[in-house]
Amino acid sequence: MAKLSTFTDGLVKENIVLRLMIGLCPVLAVSTTATDAFGMGIAATFVLVCSNICISAVRKLTPDQIRIPIFIIIISTFVTLTDYFMNAYAPTLHKSLGLFIPLIVVNCIILARAEAFAYKNDLFSSILDGLGTGLGFIGAIGLMGLVREILGNGSVFGYKLAAGLFSPAIIMILPPGGFIAMAFIMAALNHFTRKEAC
Amino acid sequence: MGKELFLIFLSALLVNNILLIRFIALCSFFGVSSRMETSIGMGFAVIFVMMVSTVISWSIDHFLLQPYNLLFLKTTFFILVIASLVQLEEMFLRKYVPALYRAMGIYLPLVTTNCAILWGALYVVERSNHFNLLQSIICSLGVSLGYTLAIILFASIRERIQAAPIPKAFQGAPISFITASLMSLAFLGFVGLFGLQL
Numbered sequence: 426m427a428k429l430s431t432f433t434d435g436l437v438k439e440n441i442v443l444r445l446m447i448g449l450c451p452v453l454a455v456s457t458t459a460t461d462a463f464g465m466g467i468a469a470t471f472v473l474v475c476s477n478i479c480i481s482a483v484r485k486l487t488p489d490q491i492r493i494p495i496f497i498i499i500i501s502t503f504v505t506l507t508d509y510f511m512n513a514y515a516p517t518l519h520k521s522l523g524l525f526i527p528l529i530v531v532n533c534i535i536l537a538r539a540e541a542f543a544y545k546n547d548l549f550s551s552i553l554d555g556l557g558t559g560l561g562f563i564g565a566i567g568l569m570g571l572v573r574e575i576l577g578n579g580s581v582f583g584y585k586l587a588a589g590l591f592s593p594a595i596i597m598i599l600p601p602g603g604f605i606a607m608a609f610i611m612a613a614l615n616h617f618t619r620k621e622a623c
Numbered sequence: 624m625g626k627e628l629f630l631i632f633l634s635a636l637l638v639n640n641i642l643l644i645r646f647i648a649l650c651s652f653f654g655v656s657s658r659m660e661t662s663i664g665m666g667f668a669v670i671f672v673m674m675v676s677t678v679i680s681w682s683i684d685h686f687l688l689q690p691y692n693l694l695f696l697k698t699t700f701f702i703l704v705i706a707s708l709v710q711l712e713e714m715f716l717r718k719y720v721p722a723l724y725r726a727m728g729i730y731l732p733l734v735t736t737n738c739a740i741l742w743g744a745l746y747v748v749e750r751s752n753h754f755n756l757l758q759s760i761i762c763s764l765g766v767s768l769g770y771t772l773a774i775i776l777f778a779s780i781r782e783r784i785q786a787a788p789i790p791k792a793f794q795g796a797p798i799s800f801i802t803a804s805l806m807s808l809a810f811l812g813f814v815g816l817f818g819l820q821l
Contacts, residue, residue: 596808608804
């Protein structure tokens with residue numbers, strides 16, 4: 426039961442993006458289409474789970490003083506792997522995500538989970554934690570991608586919705602739209618969770 | 624030559640503003656901008672570290688990675704260089720320029736995990752095929768001044784907002800995102816200035 430909660434906590438209750446507000450850059454920057462958003466979410470989750478596994482596996486061998494450089498080397502190895510893998514098998518996605526793939530290295534989410542969880546817990550819980558946090562991240566970035574693509578481009582995953590229902594507001598796929606979408610998603614979350622508390 | 628450098632500078636400073644248009648380093652943008660002094664400290668730490676790290680990563684890319692075909696090590700190399708550079712700069716400043724060290728305070732070590740620095744290095748190096756060292760320095764100066772400009776503007780708006788009546792659901796983070804979105808809209812107006820594009 427305790428194991429299960431390490432997985433579910435990351436989904437909504439401690440959602441890393443919407444609740445703790447870290448790892449915001451990719452959520453705002455590459456959520457112009459749902460495809461990009463889910464691609465980014467899956468890439469980051471892959472890195473997160475793999476680095477959690479590695480860091481948890483070597484946690485007893487890691488000297489305390491130099492743990493951060495070690496984490497960073499492990500993380501950047503998986504990021505480079507992801508970068509080259511995507512370049513080979515999903516070149517269009519790789520092109521539209523651009524510099525945000527190497528930037529997964531400095532994504533606070535991954536270092537935060539390494540430091541706060543994987544370094545202190547056993548392998549199995551670290552995998553669960555990585556998956557939970559990663560799915561929470563995919564959920565947040567995917568939601569942003571869907572909202573922005575529907576409102577800004579009138580399509581979902583590149584498929585046009587019934588044209589003529591409304592004319593898309595291009596602002597939503599421009600930079601300001603990212604901030605607006607995020608503001609309204611957070612406000613909605615605030616509104617509904619506050620009601621539950623009462 | 625001078626005109627070209629000016630355009631590179633302007634493009635990095637306004638048209639491709641790192642925070643509001645490119646969505647990099649948003650964690651620090653929302654994290655430290657609640658007070659004016661902290662944003663100024665962070666801004667200057669970013670300018671200082673980014674200038675130095677750009678020069679170093681440009682040289683690494685130009686003299687080590689490209690001649691020896693080691694480009695797959697780019698991400699790992701840069702992040703390690705940046706992390707150790709920040710430590711070195713911290714020691715150097717504490718010893719030789721204590722006034723500057725005090726002014727930057729805690730923000731200097733925090734800059735390591737600020738994705739602005741790694742992005743700056745990658746952004747300049749991605750263009751290093753046609754950027755020489757001087758152009759890279761000017762570009763990174765523009766990027767880091769753009770960061771400081773945006774964060775100081777944002778902090779001054781946020782200080783005023785604290786006194787304003789805000790709907791309950793929008794209090795805290797959401798209203799900051801709305802503010803950022805309006806600022807981003809304003810910066811979007813710079814597109815096309817002297818024919819500069821995103």
